Amino acid sequence: MSQLPVPGRDTVYVWIGGDAGGRPAAAGRPLRRAAAALLxxxxxEFVVGHRPGGGPLVRFASDVDAAPGPAEVPASVSRTGxxxxxxxxAGGPVGVDVERCRPLPALGLAGRWYDPAEAAWLAGRPPSGRERDFLRLWTAKEAVGKALGVGLRDGGLRRRVPVPDGAGPLLRPVxxxxAVRxxxxxxxxxLVLAVAVAGTAGPVEVVVEETVGRDGQVVEAVQRAGHGVAAVRSASVDRTSLPVVVRGS
Structure with a gap:
């Protein structure tokens, strides 16, 4: 798990895992492991609690000297199927949301809930990918709401987000x-995954680690916003209960 984030670079570390035998998995262990990899x-050395609004809070144990890192690590959790x-x-608020792509009345839902410009964009998309495009917008709105600490309250689904335009996995301004990307x-x-950050004007690196066992592969994808880099590295490994990172050369 060492050498994942680049020291001094604003980085989001995302961990994707399976549930616990059909039951919702507890978030504490992966949150601690993610914070450990990030810092x-x-x-x-980390303990997990809840913020007053209900969101997760990761912090150093009271008897651990956190210097030079932050005393608290902003965190976000999402579950689906x-x-x-x-x-x-470590660099500020973060939000994450995930959905499984599935059949749904994308145009009807977008016309009811989304900004008219977003609904029009979706109507012009190829029908074969319309459900995924709808969920890209949905997850982006959820992730932004979490990063801002407001969720989807007060018309959050009407909040404009950048529509996918072929720019790849870069974090783009809302x-x-x-200052929100x-x-x-x-x-x-x-899976359709969205990551949002607040309080930044510069590039953010997103490190994604998947351990959900598709064909026995561990996949790590790294996106460096502002650099146009998207690399996927994978290797067959024995399955473990915690993430195993396989770095490319």
């Missing part, structure tokens, strides 16, 4: 909120 500290996703970021890191299978 290069043993996971036993047997999958749990956690995200941590219309009207240049959102994007869709690469994932495998039928």
């Amino acid at each position: 290069g500290r043993p996971d036993a 047997g999958i749990i996703v956690v995200a941590v970021r 219309p009207g909120s240049p 959102v994007g869709h890191p690469c994932t495998g299978g039928d």
